[in-house]
Amino acid sequence: MKRLIPATLLLSFLLATAVSGQKTATSGQDIGGLIKKEAASSVATAEVMYRDLHQNPELSLMEFKTAARMAEALARLGFEVTTGVGGNGVVGVLRNGKGPVIMLRTDMDALPVRETTGLPFASTVTVQTPLGPETPVMHACGHDLHMTVWHGTLKTLAALKGKWKGTLVAIAQPAEEVSGGSDMMIADGLYSRFPKPDYALCYHVSPDLPAGTIGYFPGAIFAGVNSADIKVFGIGGHGAMPHKTIDPVVLSAKIILDYQTIVSREINPVYPAVVTVGSVHGGTKHNIIPGEVEMKLTLRFFSDDVYSRIREALTRIANGNAMAAGLPQELMPVITFPDDFTPPVENDPGLVGMATESMETLLGKENVIRVDPSTVAEDFGKYGRTDEKVKIALFWLGGANRAKYDESVITGTDLPALHSSNFAPDFIPAYTTGVTAMSGTIIDLFNRKEP
Numbered sequence: 001m002k003r004l005i006p007a008t009l010l011l012s013f014l015l016a017t018a019v020s021g022q023k024t025a026t027s028g029q030d031i032g033g034l035i036k037k038e039a040a041s042s043v044a045t046a047e048v049m050y051r052d053l054h055q056n057p058e059l060s061l062m063e064f065k066t067a068a069r070m071a072e073a074l075a076r077l078g079f080e081v082t083t084g085v086g087g088n089g090v091v092g093v094l095r096n097g098k099g100p101v102i103m104l105r106t107d108m109d110a111l112p113v114r115e116t117t118g119l120p121f122a123s124t125v126t127v128q129t130p131l132g133p134e135t136p137v138m139h140a141c142g143h144d145l146h147m148t149v150w151h152g153t154l155k156t157l158a159a160l161k162g163k164w165k166g167t168l169v170a171i172a173q174p175a176e177e178v179s180g181g182s183d184m185m186i187a188d189g190l191y192s193r194f195p196k197p198d199y200a201l202c203y204h205v206s207p208d209l210p211a212g213t214i215g216y217f218p219g220a221i222f223a224g225v226n227s228a229d230i231k232v233f234g235i236g237g238h239g240a241m242p243h244k245t246i247d248p249v250v251l252s253a254k255i256i257l258d259y260q261t262i263v264s265r266e267i268n269p270v271y272p273a274v275v276t277v278g279s280v281h282g283g284t285k286h287n288i289i290p291g292e293v294e295m296k297l298t299l300r301f302f303s304d305d306v307y308s309r310i311r312e313a314l315t316r317i318a319n320g321n322a323m324a325a326g327l328p329q330e331l332m333p334v335i336t337f338p339d340d341f342t343p344p345v346e347n348d349p350g351l352v353g354m355a356t357e358s359m360e361t362l363l364g365k366e367n368v369i370r371v372d373p374s375t376v377a378e379d380f381g382k383y384g385r386t387d388e389k390v391k392i393a394l395f396w397l398g399g400a401n402r403a404k405y406d407e408s409v410i411t412g413t414d415l416p417a418l419h420s421s422n423f424a425p426d427f428i429p430a431y432t433t434g435v436t437a438m439s440g441t442i443i444d445l446f447n448r449k450e451p
């Protein structure tokens with residue numbers, strides 16, 4: 001006898017299927033539980049790795065031992081490993097069937113900072129560099145935490161290979177702090193010698209978010225940055241006879257004041273920007289009007305359009321003031337933009353949306369926090385600006401100890417910032433949260449039908 005399925009039961013079955021089809025894979029099956037188990041089981045060995053990396057920091061472009069270590073770790077997880085990609089860069093590829101290509105990036109370099117955290121595993125490393133004798137070195141930007149969370153995520157994904165299909169590209173990037181490492185890896189064939197990613201993801205540890213949380217922004221999360229060097233010329237002479245000179249000190253003062261109107265009067269107020277004159281130098285003595293003044297500026301912006309408007313305004317305002325001062329054409333100011341341009345980190349809103357959905361499922365909505373964009377810079381943005389149009393997303397990984405964070409909120413005092421000699425993230429909760437959220441996000445992205 002054929003058993004008939006009651007219409008209401010059938011309807012509820014169909015509805016349930018439709019709803020679970022929209023859900024993230026981490027919630028659909030119990031992959032979330034497996035991911036959390038993996039993250040928890042690797043935390044003890046990860047802490048050993050973290051402390052070791054912390055005690056052995058290497059400066060930008062000198063990440064030789066760190067890179068070798070990352071290469072070895074990738075090989076142990078079953079990745080095909082290529083070293084020396086753009087200097088000390090390491091690329092690992094894990095092919096696991098037909099599906100999207102997802103790139104996960106860590107940076108590796110440390111900073112010339114003398115550590116003052118007092119931690120039992122604090123760095124005491126010093127190196128000889130052109131900067132001077134015995135430069136202290138510290139992971140003051142948390143790239144040691146990035147590497148450990150990156151490794152833990154890859155380990156989790158390798159262990160759960162049966163739960164996803166696609167290609168995982170893991171990169172350990174050198175020289176982030178000098179903003180050249182991503183360019184070097186791209187120029188050395190990151191997107192042509194290795195599978196071209198559909199998505200590229202990374203974290204940066206946040207000193208302002210408590211460990212256990214993730215911060216996101218669906219757009220430009222970090223600013224673009226460039227410097228400008230300006231030489232303002234004049235006609236020098238005796239300080240007692242200013243009428244026989246054209247004073248570049250007074251001229252520079254006018255230019256600096258007029259520069260304050262670029263952001264306040266020329267850029268659309270809904271687009272943030274910064275124009276800071278950080279250095280002014282001219283003259284040698286009380287009674288000599290010098291022949292020139294030099295200025296150094298930093299510029300921050302969140303879009304290419306704003307950046308080009310700032311550049312145009314800097315030149316126009318400097319030249320306009322020089323002309324008004326009566327200087328001849330050959331003594332117009334000279335503006336140069338040193339070649340250290342770092343573009344904004346422009347997160348793909350769609351990718352951020354998919355990732356936060358997975359993260360919220362795993363961590364709870366309250367632990368996935370929308371943050372304001374920040375005026376710091378990161379060279380991760382360059383991975384999204386090539387002709388390959390890779391969709392990128394950088395997330396803040398909460399690093400502050402919860403108790404210290406709560407106390408800082410009550411007292412209104414700031415916790416040690418990135419690049420501070422006292423910066424010390426709370427490893428265990430930051431690690432487990434970082435590994436869980438990123439592993440879940442990547443598995444969900446792999447299991448979506450189309451990139």
Ligand SMILES: [Zn+2]
Pocket residue numbers: 141177418419
């Ligand atoms: Zn940094």
Ligand SMILES: [Zn+2]
Pocket residue numbers: 141142143176204
């Ligand atoms: Zn950093």
